[in-house]
Amino acid sequence: xxxxxxxxxxxxxxxxxxxxxxxxxxxxxxxxxxxxxxxxxxxxxxxxxxxxxxxxxxxxxxxxxxxxxxxxxxxxxxxxxxxxxxxxxxxxxxxxxxxxxxxxxxxxxxxxxxxxxxxxxxxxxxxxxxxxxxxxxxxxxxxxxxxxxxxxxxxxxxxxxxxxxxxx
Amino acid sequence: xxxxxxxxxxxxxxxxxxxxxxxxxxxxxxxxxxxxxxxxxxxxxxxxxxxxxxxxxxxxxxx
Numbered sequence: 001x002x003x004x005x006x007x008x009x010x011x012x013x014x015x016x017x018x019x020x021x022x023x024x025x026x027x028x029x030x031x032x033x034x035x036x037x038x039x040x041x042x043x044x045x046x047x048x049x050x051x052x053x054x055x056x057x058x059x060x061x062x063x064x065x066x067x068x069x070x071x072x073x074x075x076x077x078x079x080x081x082x083x084x085x086x087x088x089x090x091x092x093x094x095x096x097x098x099x100x101x102x103x104x105x106x107x108x109x110x111x112x113x114x115x116x117x118x119x120x121x122x123x124x125x126x127x128x129x130x131x132x133x134x135x136x137x138x139x140x141x142x143x144x145x146x147x148x149x150x151x152x153x154x155x156x157x158x159x160x161x162x163x164x165x166x167x168x
Numbered sequence: 169x170x171x172x173x174x175x176x177x178x179x180x181x182x183x184x185x186x187x188x189x190x191x192x193x194x195x196x197x198x199x200x201x202x203x204x205x206x207x208x209x210x211x212x213x214x215x216x217x218x219x220x221x222x223x224x225x226x227x228x229x230x231x
Contacts, residue, residue, distance in 0.1 A: 012169070014169050014170060014171050014172045015169075015171040015172070016171060016172045016174070016186075016191075016216075017171060017172060017173050017174045017176075017191065019174070019176040019179075019184075019216070019217075019218075019219040019220060027171075027173070029171045034188065034214050043208075044204065044208070045185070045203075045204050045205075045207035045208045045210070045213075045214070045215050046207070046213065046214040046215065047214060047215050048186070048214050048215065048216045048217070061200075063200050063201060063204065064204075066201070067201075067204055067205075100214075102188060103188050103189055103212055104188060104211065104212065104213070104214060105211045105212070125216065125217045125218065125220070126216060126217045127200075127204075127215065127217055147169055148169050148170065148171045149169040
């Protein structure tokens with residue numbers, strides 16, 4: 001694999017249909033981008049990562065840790081979350097994440113490193129949730145349900161567009 | 169931009185991978201590791217996750 005030039009951004013991804021049948025009789029579309037995880041010489045398949053602005057971190061199924069042969073007993077830290085009426089524990093490890101374009105060919109990706117909280121008994125439609133720390137602090141993300149697409153730009157793009165904001 | 173549509177009918181309870189150009193399901197198995205392994209090094213393909221049964225609740229984020 002070879003990494004891509006950040007100058008190729010923005011990368012635009014169409015919203016993707018959710019496997020849940022419908023909401024009020026209409027299809028459900030969600031903002032996914034394509035990512036993979038890597039550690040040492042191992043990497044995962046390209047995954048549909050769900051952008052979740054309400055999540056504070058990147059969370060993922062521990063099945064991906066198995067793919068990477070990570071020892072989650074040797075974690076960076078762990079946090080307990082209350083989710084959907086149950087409690088889950090995220091064990092964090094720092095790994096390489098790779099952002100792939102909307103049509104992934106394997107030869108183009110943009111890498112960065114971040115902590116990922118791996119959770120056993122994962123219960124979500126995709127294997128990865130992309131939250132604030134580790135994802136939204138690395139990229140400028142513009143999601144439009146009207147345009148039915150999400151665009152990823154360099155993280156400085158927000159300041160270039162709106163200026164550096166100070167508290168009102 | 170048109171959203172990527174996928175017909176998940178018949179894949180309920182299975183883990184799937186999708187052709188990023190067409191939305192077509194190209195891999196499906198009840199074992200997630202089978203799909204994660206088979207999708208490695210496949211161009212144009214990404215792994216979505218598990219297709220729920222219609223009776224399952226609609227999750228938001230992690231659910």
